[in-house]
Amino acid sequence: MTTAYADERGPGAGRRDAEATRTAIVKATRHLLARHAHGDITLKAVADRAGVSPPLILKYFGNKDALFSSVMNFxxxxxxxxxxxxxxxxxxxxxxxxxxxxxxxxxxxxxxxxxxxxxxxxxxxxxxxxxxxxxxxxxxxxxxxxxxxxxxxxxxxxxxxxxxxxxxxxxxxxxxxxxxxxxxxxxxxxxxxxxxxxxxxxxxxx
The missing domain is CATH 1.10.357.10 (Tetracycline Repressor, domain 2)
Incomplete structure (x- = not known):
């Protein structure tokens, strides 16, 4: 059923899902950065707020420092x-x-x-x-x-x-x-x- 659903979504669905996931992670990180010190924010906290797993954050950003560097802009x-x-x-x-x-x-x-x-x-x-x-x-x-x-x-x-x-x-x-x-x-x-x-x-x- 999963494969059939993926087929129904079309070839661009995976990319859209990936973009949505990255956006959710970035938004969660920015939210936490506006309230907590960098050193106090864990990947788990970001993952919980974004509704994803910590390994998925590592998949998209590599590590915590890379994630935070990507959102340290305006x-x-x-x-x-x-x-x-x-x-x-x-x-x-x-x-x-x-x-x-x-x-x-x-x-x-x-x-x-x-x-x-x-x-x-x-x-x-x-x-x-x-x-x-x-x-x-x-x-x-x-x-x-x-x-x-x-x-x-x-x-x-x-x-x-x-x-x-x-x-x-x-x-x-x-x-x-x-x-x-x-x-x-x-x-x-x-x-x-x-x-x-x-x-x-x-x-x-x-």
Whole structure:
């Protein structure tokens, strides 16, 4: 029956299954990295969260270090993080951090907060964050001090994420997300040095 089922799925099914398995393993690893030190995360923990066996992780990635090196980057996350026009980017990034925390329990960008816990892997995380997040944001900004403006804006977003997801500030966590966006986004937009979109008062909660 297994062979017949495999035949029915067609020749591309095995590759799709492999891609789905790799994706599940990567997502599980990223989830754990946002909550625990690199040295405290076992292959079994990753396997349990991904719904696979530890040997299957070794099959796809070779060893634990190779697995963690493959997820110590932000390329897959920065696309959505920066996916807005410059004049609305502050609002977009603030909402991105808040909804990531509220809906998924952690925003992938906040993995940088745990870099000191990850030893040598933490250095990879830091370098990738500088080039793939703050560096990429700086490349979008015009005028002088683009790097400084980008780092200041990202610092504000990390602070908000830490207060929401790590310090678990009760007022931030229970506030309406639109309200927090309206209060916080203008400061982030100002740090970017880009004039923000002027929104009518009635539209600011949407």
């Amino acid at each position: 390329e897959a996350d920065v696309e959505s993080f920066l996916d807005a026009p410059l004049d609305d980017l502050g609002r977009h990034m603030v909402r991105h951090v808040l909804t990531g925390q509220a809906e998924r329990g952690a925003d992938p960008i906040l993995r940088i907060v745990f870099a000191p816990l990850h030893g040598e892997q933490g250095e990879i995380l830091r370098a990738n964050f500088r080039s793939q997040v703050s560096g990429r944001l700086a490349a979008r900004l015009r005028g002088p001090d683009a790097g400084l403006r980008a780092e200041l804006a990202v610092s504000m977003l990390l602070g908000l994420g830490v207060m929401y997801g790590i310090a678990r500030g009760p007022h931030v966590r229970t506030a309406d997300i639109d309200d927090v966006v309206n209060r916080y986004a203008p400061a982030v937009q100002d740090a970017l040095g880009v004039r923000g979109t002027v929104r009518p008062a009635a539209a600011q909660r949407h």
